[in-house]
Amino acid sequence: MTNITVHGTPISTYVRTVRLLLEEAGTDYNLKDVGILNGENNSAEYLAKNPFGKVPTLEADGEFIYETAAITEYLDSVVANDKFSPSNPLSKARMRQIMAVIDSYFYAPAIRTIVIQRLIVPTQGGKTDEDAVKNAVAPAKTALEAIESLTVGSPYLLGSELTIADFYLIPIFFYLSNTPEFEAIIADTPKIKSWWNEVSQLPSVNKVCA
Numbered sequence: 467m468t469n470i471t472v473h474g475t476p477i478s479t480y481v482r483t484v485r486l487l488l489e490e491a492g493t494d495y496n497l498k499d500v501g502i503l504n505g506e507n508n509s510a511e512y513l514a515k516n517p518f519g520k521v522p523t524l525e526a527d528g529e530f531i532y533e534t535a536a537i538t539e540y541l542d543s544v545v546a547n548d549k550f551s552p553s554n555p556l557s558k559a560r561m562r563q564i565m566a567v568i569d570s571y572f573y574a575p576a577i578r579t580i581v582i583q584r585l586i587v588p589t590q591g592g593k594t595d596e597d598a599v600k601n602a603v604a605p606a607k608t609a610l611e612a613i614e615s616l617t618v619g620s621p622y623l624l625g626s627e628l629t630i631a632d633f634y635l636i637p638i639f640f641y642l643s644n645t646p647e648f649e650a651i652i653a654d655t656p657k658i659k660s661w662w663n664e665v666s667q668l669p670s671v672n673k674v675c676a
């Protein structure tokens with residue numbers, strides 16, 4: 467059995483992506499907190515594991531792996547018998563497209579701007595940058611509509627089975643759904659709307675994200 471430690475703070479969406487896979491696989495793991503609000507992710511000790519100072523980093527039997535796509539695909543093979551990757555080549559390509567769209571086009575407007583400005587900045591004594599939030603809605607909407615066109619959406623993004631694509635989008639939705647911008651962003655994505663109603667009820671989501 468692989469000995470698994472996830473290095474990263476529990477509030478991180480990408481850490482939650484990895485943990486959702488582990489929870490759904492029913493695998494035991496350790497979570498080693500690495501704070502991103504207090505700069506612990508840029509300590510020499512952590513940079514030795516991940517030179518970019520991003521969380522998560524996976525430690526598996528003494529090997530360190532960073533980048534969530536690499537981590538989740540590795541874990542899927544090692545602990546879940548590839549249960550969370552479609553065997554059909556086209557569906558697998560769709561899964562990878564959704565992961566890449568999230569990384570490249572959705573995460574920045576949705577989390578780095580809207581969620582951070584609306585949910586984090588005020589709790590740290592700052593003031594929400596309303597212009598930045600306003601300007602992030604259109605790119606977030608464009609990215610989500612691209613994801614909508616790649617999904618089956620019932621009950622999960624790629625059909626009857628959970629895949630890594632679901633684990634990528636769920637943690638972002640968990641935060642974004644608590645912002646006033648959410649309704650505008652999902653206004654033209656009916657499949658993703660019903661997907662969210664379904665997946666937000668999963669016990670693993672409650673355990674990892676709530």
Ligand SMILES: N[C@@H](CCC(=O)N[C@@H](CS)C(=O)NCC(=O)O)C(=O)O
Pocket residue numbers: 478479480481502507519520521522532533534535
């Ligand atoms: N490309 C990385 C991105 C990970 C990432 O952006 N993690 C965020 C937390 S959700 C982080 O480490 N932020 C801290 C920082 O940028 O200083 C991956 O796929 O793992």
